[in-house]
Amino acid sequence: MSFWVIVRISLKALSRNKIRSVLTMLGIIIGVGAVIAMVSVGQGAQRQVQEEIAAMGTNTLMVWTGSMRSMGVRGGTGTMNTLTAEDFEAMVYECPAVKAVSPSASTMGQVVFGDQNWSTRVEGYNEQLPALRNWNIVQGSFFDESHVKTAARVAVLGQTVVNQLFGGSDPVGQTIRIKNLPFRVLGVLDKKGFNAWGRDQDDTIMVPYTTVQKKFQGGVLYVQSGMVGAASARATYAAQEQITALLRQRHRLGPFQDDDFTVRNLSEIAETAEATNRIMTTLLASIAAVSLLVGGIGIMNIMLVAVSERTREIGIRMAIGARPGHVRVQFLSESIVLCVCGGILGLALGVGGSVGISQFLGWPTLISPNSIVISIIFSGAIGIFFGYYPAHKAAGLDPIEALRYE
Amino acid sequence: MTKTPSSSFDILASLSPASSGAPRLNGADSRVSGIISLREVSKTYDLGEVRVEALKGLSLEITGGQFVAIMGASGSGKSTMLNILGCLDRPSSGVYLLDGVDVSTFSAAQRADIRNQKIGFIFQSFNLLARTTVWENIEAPMLYGGVPKPERAKRIEEALKVVGIPEKAKALPNQLSGGQQQRVAVARALVNRPAILLADEPTGNLDSATSEEIMRFLQHLNRQKQITLVMVTHEHDIAAYASRIIHMKDGRILSDEVNEEMKRDA
Ligand SMILES: Nc1ncnc2c1ncn2[C@@H]1O[C@H](COP(=O)(O)OP(=O)(O)O)[C@@H](O)[C@H]1O
Ligand SMILES: [Mg+2]
Numbered sequence: 001m002s003f004w005v006i007v008r009i010s011l012k013a014l015s016r017n018k019i020r021s022v023l024t025m026l027g028i029i030i031g032v033g034a035v036i037a038m039v040s041v042g043q044g045a046q047r048q049v050q051e052e053i054a055a056m057g058t059n060t061l062m063v064w065t066g067s068m069r070s071m072g073v074r075g076g077t078g079t080m081n082t083l084t085a086e087d088f089e090a091m092v093y094e095c096p097a098v099k100a101v102s103p104s105a106s107t108m109g110q111v112v113f114g115d116q117n118w119s120t121r122v123e124g125y126n127e128q129l130p131a132l133r134n135w136n137i138v139q140g141s142f143f144d145e146s147h148v149k150t151a152a153r154v155a156v157l158g159q160t161v162v163n164q165l166f167g168g169s170d171p172v173g174q175t176i177r178i179k180n181l182p183f184r185v186l187g188v189l190d191k192k193g194f195n196a197w198g199r200d201q202d203d204t205i206m207v208p209y210t211t212v213q214k215k216f217q218g219g220v221l222y223v224q225s226g227m228v229g230a231a232s233a234r235a236t237y238a239a240q241e242q243i244t245a246l247l248r249q250r251h252r253l254g255p256f257q258d259d260d261f262t263v264r265n266l267s268e269i270a271e272t273a274e275a276t277n278r279i280m281t282t283l284l285a286s287i288a289a290v291s292l293l294v295g296g297i298g299i300m301n302i303m304l305v306a307v308s309e310r311t312r313e314i315g316i317r318m319a320i321g322a323r324p325g326h327v328r329v330q331f332l333s334e335s336i337v338l339c340v341c342g343g344i345l346g347l348a349l350g351v352g353g354s355v356g357i358s359q360f361l362g363w364p365t366l367i368s369p370n371s372i373v374i375s376i377i378f379s380g381a382i383g384i385f386f387g388y389y390p391a392h393k394a395a396g397l398d399p400i401e402a403l404r405y406e
Numbered sequence: 407m408t409k410t411p412s413s414s415f416d417i418l419a420s421l422s423p424a425s426s427g428a429p430r431l432n433g434a435d436s437r438v439s440g441i442i443s444l445r446e447v448s449k450t451y452d453l454g455e456v457r458v459e460a461l462k463g464l465s466l467e468i469t470g471g472q473f474v475a476i477m478g479a480s481g482s483g484k485s486t487m488l489n490i491l492g493c494l495d496r497p498s499s500g501v502y503l504l505d506g507v508d509v510s511t512f513s514a515a516q517r518a519d520i521r522n523q524k525i526g527f528i529f530q531s532f533n534l535l536a537r538t539t540v541w542e543n544i545e546a547p548m549l550y551g552g553v554p555k556p557e558r559a560k561r562i563e564e565a566l567k568v569v570g571i572p573e574k575a576k577a578l579p580n581q582l583s584g585g586q587q588q589r590v591a592v593a594r595a596l597v598n599r600p601a602i603l604l605a606d607e608p609t610g611n612l613d614s615a616t617s618e619e620i621m622r623f624l625q626h627l628n629r630q631k632q633i634t635l636v637m638v639t640h641e642h643d644i645a646a647y648a649s650r651i652i653h654m655k656d657g658r659i660l661s662d663e664v665n666e667e668m669k670r671d672a
Binding site (some may be wrong): 002005009012016049312313315316317318319320321322323325326399401403 | 425462492494495515518519522523527529533534536537540546549551552594600
């Protein structure tokens with residue numbers, strides 16, 4: 001007897017009980033839908049990190065004060081104030097692999113123009129920032145070296161800030177107040193959009209880092225972090241080594257002393273972000289998988305009911321020549337068909353959910369062919385796993401007892 | 407009994423090999439088959455504290471093509487014996503030779519194949535697959551037997567004609583009368599061209615007119631196709647159609663004789 005003939009028998013049996021079949025599938029539908037949607041959120045975030053890193057250029061490095069062992073156990077970055085602006089300047093002269101640097105210092109603050117006000121990030125850099133971050137000016141200009149040297153009160157605005165404060169009018173040349181101090185607007189940054197962590201990158205104001213130190217940080221001289229541009233993507237690791245050597249020397253660290261700073265290239269940062277993302281994705285997917293498991297138990301429950309309800313049918317089939325194997329395959333394929341159909345419907349639900357998430361919550365989502373294939377195969381496997389016991393029970397029935405069953 | 411034009415099984419005559427070259431349900435009538443041999447067969451049900459001896463060392467020979475009626479009081483072991491003959495059950499001890507092969511040691515799958523290929527069952531309660539069309543009910547044994555689709559369709563149409571309900575192919579069992587349901591069951595029993603037909607009180611749920619029709623058909627079938635027919639009944643009227651009548655009591659054969667006043671189809 002051919003496999004397809006048995007599958008047809010199963011399909012007929014399922015179509016005789018449509019409502020029950022659909023209700024049985026519901027657990028699988030919801031489970032697979034949840035897994036697909038959750039994984040799409042995780043993978044969407046992951047892809048965005050990759051895209052951002054690629055956009056920023058693979059030759060960018062970040063330097064922080066304080067040491068950070070791989071999992072951040074040690075102290076944490078930014079806890080020691082060891083880096084200075086001179087450290088960064090020295091990198092440009094001493095490290096051949098380093099092309100450009102910018103210390104950074106940021107704060108949050110209230111910004112006012114006319115009767116409009118807006119709370120945003122105020123990021124301090126030097127004049128190298130547009131080159132380092134691949135970020136263009138669309139109106140006016142960025143601040144220059146002299147602004148940085150003199151800690152001038154000049155600002156360059158992100159698009160979101162422009163929209164909030166100026167509506168449609170031209171901000172260049174206007175004076176805004178940041179934390180009550182007047183700043184002259186020099187230019188407007190190009191639109192960047194959201195980053196992988198869901199932060200609006202255009203919701204920012206850039207000012208010279210020296211201005212942040214002097215006006216908002218009480219005149220500190222240390223720098224918490226900064227960006228470094230390597231001469232090329234291939235020079236990134238050389239730059240990392242040279243910076244490490246230079247800073248150890250400048251900070252007079254002995255051979256057995258740990259670094260009091262951290263240098264990371266962007267691919268390492270990407271890896272960390274990806275690892276974090278993977279953990280999140282796994283966590284979400286396992287929560288969703290629990291509902292899939294519950295769906296599987298539902299299938300087993302219904303199949304057990306079906307076997308006892310259809311004991312007589314099983315007896316008749318055995319009397320006319322069905323082998324135990326035929327009966328087993330019939331019931332097993334019923335549960336597989338239920339699960340795979342549930343899986344396909346769940347896939348549709350998951351895709352819909354993922355589209356909904358990206359439309360209404362604005363999170364990036366990504367549905368990979370892998371997760372489609374895996375979810376269908378997995379739901380088939382659930383069908384086999386949870387359908388096996390009921391099918392085995394059906395196959396083991398005694399024909400006479402089964403025929404006598406009322 | 408008067409024959410109505412629509413009545414049943416007269417069409418069989420036109421399908422029988424003797425009268426024409428029309429298709430036949432059982433194409434294997436030249437082969438010697440359907441030979442049953444029980445030797446010292448016992449069946450004991452162990453119910454924990456009590457042991458019920460349903461069959462007590464019973465021996466029986468049935469030659470191919472015989473029509474045997476099994477009679478006896480309720481509980482005398484008739485059904486138990488028929489289930490063993492039909493390979494639905496196994497003897498606790500003793501040997502069952504079917505066409506010379508000891509099937510008492512067969513596995514469940516092997517017995518399923520024997521049931522599929524050699525044996526047709528007719529039950530008192532018809533035992534059709536519920537919510538399944540007449541066509542699909544008759545098709546089922548051939549699905550398990552691996553008969554190809556065109557051949558299946560041909561055989562179903564033939565069988566429906568032979569049992570006289572060709573117009574009921576798409577009907578569901580619960581849309582049919584008891585007599586019609588039993589005809590479907592007979593068609594299903596015959597469709598794999600078995601050597602043996604086993605019937606456990608086949609007319610038990612039918613009125614007397616329908617019972618007579620069915621019996622005349624079964625008798626005809628036994629004659630024309632040389633199918634071995636073993637039928638359990640407790641009605642003398644029904645047993646009268648058989649050529650041999652066996653009486654059972656307490657798991658043993660009480661009497662076994664040729665039926666001299668056998669009823670014949672006129
Ligand atoms: N599955 C079973 N379990 C226990 N006892 C049974 C079973 N089947 C039949 N019996 C017993 O075996 C005896 C013969 O039963 P059966 O063959 O059905 O008789 P009959 O068909 O002649 O009425 C009875 O005493 C019956 O109670
Ligand atoms: Mg009985």
